[in-house]
Amino acid sequence: MSFTLRKFISRNARSAFTKEVFTSRAYASANQKFSQIAKPLYDYPDDAQQKKDQVVQSLIRTILTSTNHEAGSPAAEKLRFLFATIQNDQDAIYAIQQASRVAGILRFEGHRDVGYNRQKPVVRVAVTGSGGAIGYSLIPRIASGEMLGPDQPVILHLIDLPGDSMKVVKGLSYELEDCAFPLLKGIKVSSDINEGLTDVDYAIFVGSKPRSKGMERADLLKENGKIFVDTGKALAKNAKKNVLSLVVGNPANTNCLVLAANAKGLDPSQFTALTRLDQDRAIAQVANYTGKPISDIKNLNIWGNHSPTMFPDLANATIGGQPALDLIKDAKWIENEFIPRVGKRGAEIIAARGKSSAASAADAAIKHMRDWVLGTGKDAVSMAVHSDGSYGVAKGLYSSFPVVCLGNGKYEIVKNLKVDTAAKKKIQASVDELASEQKQVANLLK
Numbered sequence: 087m088s089f090t091l092r093k094f095i096s097r098n099a100r101s102a103f104t105k106e107v108f109t110s111r112a113y114a115s116a117n118q119k120f121s122q123i124a125k126p127l128y129d130y131p132d133d134a135q136q137k138k139d140q141v142v143q144s145l146i147r148t149i150l151t152s153t154n155h156e157a158g159s160p161a162a163e164k165l166r167f168l169f170a171t172i173q174n175d176q177d178a179i180y181a182i183q184q185a186s187r188v189a190g191i192l193r194f195e196g197h198r199d200v201g202y203n204r205q206k207p208v209v210r211v212a213v214t215g216s217g218g219a220i221g222y223s224l225i226p227r228i229a230s231g232e233m234l235g236p237d238q239p240v241i242l243h244l245i246d247l248p249g250d251s252m253k254v255v256k257g258l259s260y261e262l263e264d265c266a267f268p269l270l271k272g273i274k275v276s277s278d279i280n281e282g283l284t285d286v287d288y289a290i291f292v293g294s295k296p297r298s299k300g301m302e303r304a305d306l307l308k309e310n311g312k313i314f315v316d317t318g319k320a321l322a323k324n325a326k327k328n329v330l331s332l333v334v335g336n337p338a339n340t341n342c343l344v345l346a347a348n349a350k351g352l353d354p355s356q357f358t359a360l361t362r363l364d365q366d367r368a369i370a371q372v373a374n375y376t377g378k379p380i381s382d383i384k385n386l387n388i389w390g391n392h393s394p395t396m397f398p399d400l401a402n403a404t405i406g407g408q409p410a411l412d413l414i415k416d417a418k419w420i421e422n423e424f425i426p427r428v429g430k431r432g433a434e435i436i437a438a439r440g441k442s443s444a445a446s447a448a449d450a451a452i453k454h455m456r457d458w459v460l461g462t463g464k465d466a467v468s469m470a471v472h473s474d475g476s477y478g479v480a481k482g483l484y485s486s487f488p489v490v491c492l493g494n495g496k497y498e499i500v501k502n503l504k505v506d507t508a509a510k511k512k513i514q515a516s517v518d519e520l521a522s523e524q525k526q527v528a529n530l531l532k
C-alpha cells in the first residue's frame with residue numbers, strides 16, 4: 087500500500103471518521119470497527135491487478151461480518167461496486183469512507199458527507215430513442231445515479247428523430263429538471279446523431295424502427311441495419327475513444343453487429359447488446375416455480391440471440407448455492423413451459439398491455455450498464471458480446487454468453503461451463519439464426 091493511503095488511514099481518516107461520535111460512548115466501538123475495516127487495505131496491492139479481487143472480497147467479508155449486513159443487501163452491493171472500482175488512493179479512501187458509513191461509524195444527516203469528499207469527473211451518457219417508452223423509464227434512473235453509482239455526475243445527451251419526437255424529448259428534459267437530481271449536471275437534446283454523440287462516454291441505442299403490420303423480420307433487419315450504419319460512423323467520429331455502447335433496439339444482436347462494423351477504430355469489445363431482460367425473465371420464472379427468493383438464484387444465463395430461439399441455461403445455475411437442477415427435477419416443465427415462456431415473454435407482454443415491454447427493458451439496461459462499468463464480482467450475467475469462438479459460437483457474431491465484468495468496461499466470457507449435447511443443439515439453433523441475420527445484412531458490414 088502506498089504511503090499516502092497508509093497515512094490517511096492511520097491519522098486523518100481515523101479522526102475524521104470518529105469525529106462525529108467522539109463525544110459519545112460509541113467512540114470505542116466505532117474505533118474498533120474502523121480498524122477492522124481499514125486493516126485489509128494494508129495488504130492492498132498497488133500494482134498487482136489480479137490480486138485485487140481477493141482483497142476486495144476479503145474487505146467486503148470483514149465489513150459485513152463486523153456490521154451485521156447481509157451479503158447481497160443494497161449496502162453490501164454498493165460496497166462491492168466501490169471496492170471493485172478502486173484504481174488509486176483517492177478511490178480507496180472514498181471506499182473506506184463509504185464502508186465506514188455502512189458500518190455506522192459515521193452519522194450522516196441527509197446527503198451531507200463528512201471528511202474527504204470525492205467528486206468523480208462528470209461523464210456523458212447518450213440515449214437514442216429518448217422520446218420512446220423505454221426512454222421514459224430509463225433516463226430518470228440514469229440521472230438518479232442508479233446506473234453509474236451515487237457518486238457519478240452525468241450529462242445526458244437525449245437523441246431522437248426530428249419533428250414531433252423532439253417535442254416529447256424536450257418535455258422529458260423539463261421533467262428531468264423538475265426532479266432536481268443532484269447528479270444531473272446537464273442535458274443536451276438533439277436530433278442530429280453526430281452532435282448527439284459528441285464526447286460521450288456511454289451510449290445506449292434504444293431508438294429503432296418498430297415492426298409494422300405485415301413487415302417480415304428480414305425487412306426489419308435491413309431497415310434498422312441502415313440506421314446503425316450511420317450511427318456507427320457517427321459514434322467513431324464523435325464519441326470518446328473508450329466509449330461503451332449498449333444496443334437495446336431490435337433486432338438487438340444484429341444491430342450491434344452493424345454498429346460495431348461501422349464504428350471504425352473502436353474495439354469490438356466496446357459493443358454489447360441487451361439480453362439481461364431475458365435473464366431476469368428466466369430468474370423470475372424459476373423463483374415463481376421453486377418459491378425461492380430472487381436473490382438466491384445465480385448464474386442463470388442466456389445463450390444466443392435476443393429472440394424466441396434464445397437458450398436460458400439451468401444446468402449452470404444455482405439456487406442458494408445448490409445446483410438449480412437439484413431443485414428443479416421436472417424436465418417437462420423445463421422443456422415445455424420454462425424455455426418457451428422465457429423466449430416468448432415479450433409477446434406475452436404485448437398481448438397483455440398492447441405495447442412492448444418498457445419498464446422491464448429499461449431496468450435490464452440499467453443493470454447491464456451498471457455491471458459492465460462497475461463490475462459483477464464472481465457471478466456471471468448475460469450479455470450479448472463479440473464472440474471469440476468460445477463454445478463453438480462463430481467468431482465475430484454478437485451472441486449472448488455468461489460473462490463476468492471486471493469493471494471499467496472489461497469483461498470475460500466464462501469458460502469451462504457444462505454444456506451437454508442437448509444444450510449445445512439449442513445454442514447452435516440460436517447461433518444459426520444470428521449467422522443467417524449476419525448474411526442478410528452483409529452489405530452493411532463493409
Ligand SMILES: NC(=O)c1ccc[n+]([C@@H]2O[C@H](COP(=O)([O-])OP(=O)(O)OC[C@H]3O[C@@H](n4cnc5c(N)ncnc54)[C@H](O)[C@@H]3O)[C@@H](O)[C@H]2O)c1
Nearest residue numbers: 215217218219220246247251293294334335336360363447
Ligand atoms: N433487447 C431487449 O431486451 C428489448 C426489450 C424491449 C424492447 N426492445 C426494443 O427497444 C426498441 C425501443 O422500444 P420502445 O418501446 O422504447 O419503442 P418506442 O416506439 O416507444 O420508442 C422508440 C423511439 O425511438 C425513436 N427512433 C426511431 N428511430 C430512431 C433513430 N434512427 N434515431 C433515434 N431515435 C429513433 C422513435 O422516434 C421513438 O421515440 C424497440 O426496437 C424494441 O423492440 C428491446
